[in-house]
Amino acid sequence: MTLIENTLLRQARWRFIDQTTINPAFSALGSYATDDTLCRMIGAQKEPPTARVWVHEKTVSLGIQDTKLPYLAKGIAFLQQAGYQVVLRNSGGLAVVLDPDILNLSLVFRDAERGIAINRGYETMYTFIKDMFSDYSEVIEAKEIEYSYCPGSYDLSISGKKFAGISQRRLAKGVAVQIYLGISGDQEERAKLIRQFYEISGKDEIDKYHFPDVKPEVMGTLSELLSENLSVNDIVLKLLNSLRFYADELYSATLTAEELDLFSEYYERIVLRNEKIK
Template identity: 55%
Template sequence: MEKSLSLLVQDKWRIIDQSSLGPMFDAKQSFAMDDTLCTSVGARVSPPTARSWVHHHTVVLGIQDTRLPFLEEGMVYLKEQGYRVIVRNSGGLAVVLDSGVLNLSLIFPDTEKGIDINRGYDAMWALIKEMFSDFNAEIEAREIEGSYCPGSYDLSINGKKFAGISQRRIRKGVAVQIYLCVSGSGQNRAKHIQQFYTLAKRDQETKFIYPTIHPEVMASLSELLHTEFTIQDVMLRFLNVLKEMSGEIYGEPLSGQELEWYEVNYQRIMERNEKIK
């Protein structure tokens, strides 16, 4: 077994599948959810947890994006294209979420020695490689210049990015999160973010360097692997790999103390988003 998969080997995996809740499921709920699970898993109230989620017509901005000089103009454009715009409670930059994008979160307890940051990224990369091991395609992890929300763990095939990985660490919990462009046009998604930055930054000098988007460097898995994947197809691959790696997988929603933590976290992200309306 690949060494980086070892983090996925757990006695139990709790599964929270929110991939089919539909258009009314708001991304602010998702970010509150992962913070709650970090707290719960970190406090050993819950075993390691895997969560899947899909949001419709949403652009998620990073905190740095809110400092763009003409942010309002960029947001008006996105809303005209039918997108809801929210700000997440962690780093990174703008990403597109829609019905063809599957998000996965793996939440681990941060052990006494601590989970090395790269180990979390490597575990997610290894998981995705395992999920698509039946295809003759090399999945690389490196920054894809010209993509939106670029990072050293962009996942790509033949130089075209289809996924990005991030991490959030709070209260002794580690959430490793990925967005997977499963179907649809990666290039069209990137064009919307390209136009957002064109309008929100213009030619203004900024302390922070925002990406110059080249839409042609982004694609979906369906485009790259020449297979029409659905969210359900990819979910099945995900659950099958987790099942192979663990003694038990089971579904369980938030309960008890977790529901109280969720309310606090949701309120916090609502307040952050009030500031950018």
């Protein structure tokens, strides 16, 4: 374990919320509403910075730009026929796949007095992931992986193959930096699914927006890239081992009563937002 210095990661208290036990009644929309809730509470300094891990059943999470696709309804029907739920999230980026072998992590902070720069949020997550895997010799890079799904300048990759993507959500003086980590499973099939979704949705028939030409060979999983059979639980343990070095106190918790009340409000908002893709 090599501790990498980062002032955002170094906190007096870190709260840890584990939502990796799949609950069919708790969809990805619930996760996005949870992060909004955490932003509000942490932004108001009612709760400490929080790390939340979460996993969902087979879901495709669309970005706002995906709603501009000319034949989106056909694309959604294709995904649903393939056995996936489809949701529209409230943070940046394009379509990504969620399933039981993909771990999602949100680090939620209070925004700084003059604002946490967007790149600083990305760099903080990048630093944390490098720290989690510092026992391995493989080098983790942050750069756009062209032809991946949901490409961005902070794609995380090993040997040119993307295994993670980072996004951010800013709300009510709170900042949620979110990452999905492909732990295991068939990443080629995930990439093919998104490629077909964009083809069916007519990505090449719209000039104003750019959608990726997904090539499965540029993406991989941590199990493949680190040559080790890793599980979601393995990665959660690595996360906790890293996080405890950045905190004077690390404790596990669930949402408070006040947060549960706020959650209902934010969940209703994101459900209404999702009406536009039905």
